[in-house]
Amino acid sequence: MLDAAGPGLGHFIREAGRGGAQPGGSIAEGQSEPPSGGAMRGKNVYVETYGCQMNVNDTEVVLSLLGDKGYSPIQDPTIADVILLNTCAIREKPENKIWSRLGEFKKLKAVAKKNKRRGPIVGVLGCMAERLKHKLLDADRLADIVVGPDAYRDMPRLLKIVEGEADGGAVGALNTQLSLDETYADVVPLRPAGAVTAFISIMRGCNNMCSFCIVPFTRGRERSRPTTSILDEIRLLSDTGVKEVTLLGQNVNSYADFATESQRGAPGTTVGDPFSTYAAGFRSVYKPKREGAVQFAELLQRAAEIDPEMRIRFTSPHPKDFSDDVLQVVQQYPNVCKQLHLPAQSGSSDVLDRMKRGYTREAFDALVDKARRLIPGLALSTDIITGFCGESEDEHAATLDLMSRVGFEQAFMFAYSQRDKTHAARHLEDDVPQPVKARRLAEVIQVFRETMFGKNEKEVGRTHLVLVEGEAKKSEEMLTGRTCTMKRVIFPKISVPASQHGCGGEAVPQPGDYVSVDVVSAQSSTLTARPLARTTLREFHSLHGSTVPRRS
Numbered sequence: 001m002l003d004a005a006g007p008g009l010g011h012f013i014r015e016a017g018r019g020g021a022q023p024g025g026s027i028a029e030g031q032s033e034p035p036s037g038g039a040m041r042g043k044n045v046y047v048e049t050y051g052c053q054m055n056v057n058d059t060e061v062v063l064s065l066l067g068d069k070g071y072s073p074i075q076d077p078t079i080a081d082v083i084l085l086n087t088c089a090i091r092e093k094p095e096n097k098i099w100s101r102l103g104e105f106k107k108l109k110a111v112a113k114k115n116k117r118r119g120p121i122v123g124v125l126g127c128m129a130e131r132l133k134h135k136l137l138d139a140d141r142l143a144d145i146v147v148g149p150d151a152y153r154d155m156p157r158l159l160k161i162v163e164g165e166a167d168g169g170a171v172g173a174l175n176t177q178l179s180l181d182e183t184y185a186d187v188v189p190l191r192p193a194g195a196v197t198a199f200i201s202i203m204r205g206c207n208n209m210c211s212f213c214i215v216p217f218t219r220g221r222e223r224s225r226p227t228t229s230i231l232d233e234i235r236l237l238s239d240t241g242v243k244e245v246t247l248l249g250q251n252v253n254s255y256a257d258f259a260t261e262s263q264r265g266a267p268g269t270t271v272g273d274p275f276s277t278y279a280a281g282f283r284s285v286y287k288p289k290r291e292g293a294v295q296f297a298e299l300l301q302r303a304a305e306i307d308p309e310m311r312i313r314f315t316s317p318h319p320k321d322f323s324d325d326v327l328q329v330v331q332q333y334p335n336v337c338k339q340l341h342l343p344a345q346s347g348s349s350d351v352l353d354r355m356k357r358g359y360t361r362e363a364f365d366a367l368v369d370k371a372r373r374l375i376p377g378l379a380l381s382t383d384i385i386t387g388f389c390g391e392s393e394d395e396h397a398a399t400l401d402l403m404s405r406v407g408f409e410q411a412f413m414f415a416y417s418q419r420d421k422t423h424a425a426r427h428l429e430d431d432v433p434q435p436v437k438a439r440r441l442a443e444v445i446q447v448f449r450e451t452m453f454g455k456n457e458k459e460v461g462r463t464h465l466v467l468v469e470g471e472a473k474k475s476e477e478m479l480t481g482r483t484c485t486m487k488r489v490i491f492p493k494i495s496v497p498a499s500q501h502g503c504g505g506e507a508v509p510q511p512g513d514y515v516s517v518d519v520v521s522a523q524s525s526t527l528t529a530r531p532l533a534r535t536t537l538r539e540f541h542s543l544h545g546s547t548v549p550r551r552s
C-alpha cells in the first residue's frame with residue numbers, strides 16, 4: 001500500500017498487474033501516436049493492480065474472462081484499447097493514487113480525440129469501484145466502466161455497451177452487484193507464463209465487521225469455493241511446474257465448504273460448539289455455522305498432500321480462526337510453510353474492543369506462545385493500525401510492548417484512515433490528530449525494525465531451504481528466492497552439486513529449484529547466502545529434520 005511502512009511489502013502489492021505498470025510512470029499529453037491498429041487486430045487490455053493479493057488473483061481472473069472474448073494483455077497503456085485499474089479502498093491514500101492515474105489516462109483520451117481516433121475505454125474495478133459506484137462515472141467521466149469484485153463475468157457485456165456508445169455522449173456502464181455465492185471457481189486465472197509461485201483464491205468476502213474496516217462493504221459476505229475445484233487447480237499447477245501456492249481469502253482460515261463431504265473425523269474440528277473452531281479466547285460478532293463443512297485445517301491438509309514438493313502458504317488469516325487443528329497441520333506437513341500472518345492491529349485490549357476484533361491482548365499473546373511452542377522456527381508477521389479512535393498514549397505503549405515482546409519478522413503498519421460506512425465512522429470519533437498518528441506509526445516501525453534486525457542477525461550461519469524464483473533485481477550474477485519462513489535470500493549464481501548427497505554432477509540452480517544455502521550476512525530486509533547444493537524439499541527435510549533448521 002502506498003502509505004505502508006516497513007521493509008517487505010510482501011502481502012500488499014502496489015502495482016503487480018499483468019500490464020506491468022511502471023510505478024510512478026506518467027502519461028504526457030502529446031505523446032507519440034500509437035500504431036494505426038490495422039483492420040483485423042484483436043483488442044488489447046492494459047491492467048494495473050493495487051491492494052492485496054486477492055486483487056492480483058482477481059486481475060488474473062479478469063484477464064482470463066476477457067481472453068475468452070479475444071482481448072490480449074499488453075504492457076503499454078498508450079496503445080491499449082482498454083485500460084483497467086483494479087483498485088483498493090482500504091485507506092484514503094491508495095484511493096488518491098487512483099484518482100491521479102485516472103487524470104493521467106484522461107490525457108491519453110484527449111490525445112486520441114485530437115487525432116480523431118477513439119481513445120481507450122477506462123475501467124475501474126475492485127474495492128474502490130464497489131465503494132464509490134456511479135461517483136466514478138459522474139466524476140468528469142474519468143471512468144467509462146465501473147465493475148465491483150463480484151461482477152467480473154459481466155465485463156464483456158459492459159465493455160460492449162461502452163464500445164457502442166457515441167464518443168463522449170454516453171453515461172458509461174456499471175455493475176457493482178455483490179454476490180452471495182460467486183467464487184469464480186470455474187475460471188482458470190491467466191497467470192504469468194513460467195511462474196514458480198501462484199495465488200489461488202479459496203474464499204471471498206468477510207463477515208467480521210471489524211469497526212475500522214471497509215472490506216465487508218466492498219467484498220460482501222463470506223463464501224467458500226468448493227474444495228474439489230481448489231484441489232484440482234493445485235494439481236494442475238503442480239503439473240505445470242509451480243512450486244509454491246498461496247491460498248487466498250479476505251479471511252482465509254474461516255474457510256467452510258458445505259458442498260463437499262468432510263473427510264475429517266477429528267474431534268473438535270467440525271462438531272459441537274461453533275466457537276470450538278476458534279483459537280482459545282477468541283470470538284466474533286457472528287456465529288459461524290461450520291458443522292459438517294470442510295474447514296480450513298482439512299483443506300490445508302488435503303492441499304499439502306497433493307505434491308510434497310509444492311510449498312503451501314496462506315493469507316490473510318484472522319487470528320480467531322487459528323484453531324489447534326490448523327496449527328497442527330502447519331506443524332505436521334513439511335511443505336506447509338512455517339510462517340504465519342497474525343494481524344494483531346493493536347496491543348491494547350481496550351483498543352481491540354473498540355475495533356471489534358473479538359480478542360484481548362492476553363488471548364493474542366497466548367496464541368503466539370502456543371503457535372511458537374508447537375511449530376519450532378515459526379516466523380510471524382502482523383498488521384498494525386496506529387492512532388485508532390480514542391487511542392491513548394498508554395494504549396499506544398501497549399502496541400509498542402506487543403511489537404517488542406513478539407518480535408515479528410514482517411509487519412504492515414498503517415496510520416488509521418477513517419472509512420465511510422464503517423462502525424467506527426458512524427459511532428466513534430477519529431480524534432487522534434494526524435501528526436500524533438504519524439509519530440506513533442514511526443515509533444511502532446522503529447521497534448519493529450530493531451527486533452527484526454536482531455532476528456536477521458541471528459540467521460547468519462544458519463542453513464535454509466530456498467525456492468529459487470529467478471535473478472536478483474540488483475545483479476544478474478545473483479539468484480533470489482525465499483526461505484520457508486518467507487525471508488528473501490540472494491546468493492551467487494554458481495554451479496553447485498545437483499543434490500545434497502553430492503551425486504549427479506553440478507549445475508547452476510534454475511527458477512523452481514530448491515537450493516540449500518548457508519546464510520553469510522544479514523541486511524535490513526534480505527539475507528545474503530552461499531549456495532550449498534540443489535536439493536528437494538523432502539531431501540532437505542530428511543537431512544535436517546525440519547524445513548527451518550535451527551543450527552547450521
Ligand code: SAH
Nearest residue numbers: 212213250316318343383384414415416417
Ligand atoms: N482480514 C485481515 C485484514 C485485511 S485488511 C484481518 O482481519 O486482519 C488489511 C489490513 O489493512 C488490516 O489488517 C489493517 O491493518 C489495515 N486496515 C484496514 N482498515 C484500515 C483503516 N481504516 N485504516 C488503516 N489501516 C487499515
Ligand code: SF4
Nearest residue numbers: 206208209210213215
Ligand atoms: Fe477487515 Fe476485519 Fe474482515 Fe479483516 S477480518 S477483512 S480487518 S473486517
Ligand code: F3S
Nearest residue numbers: 051052088089090127
Ligand atoms: Fe484493498 Fe479490497 Fe484488498 S480494500 S486490501 S483490495 S480486499
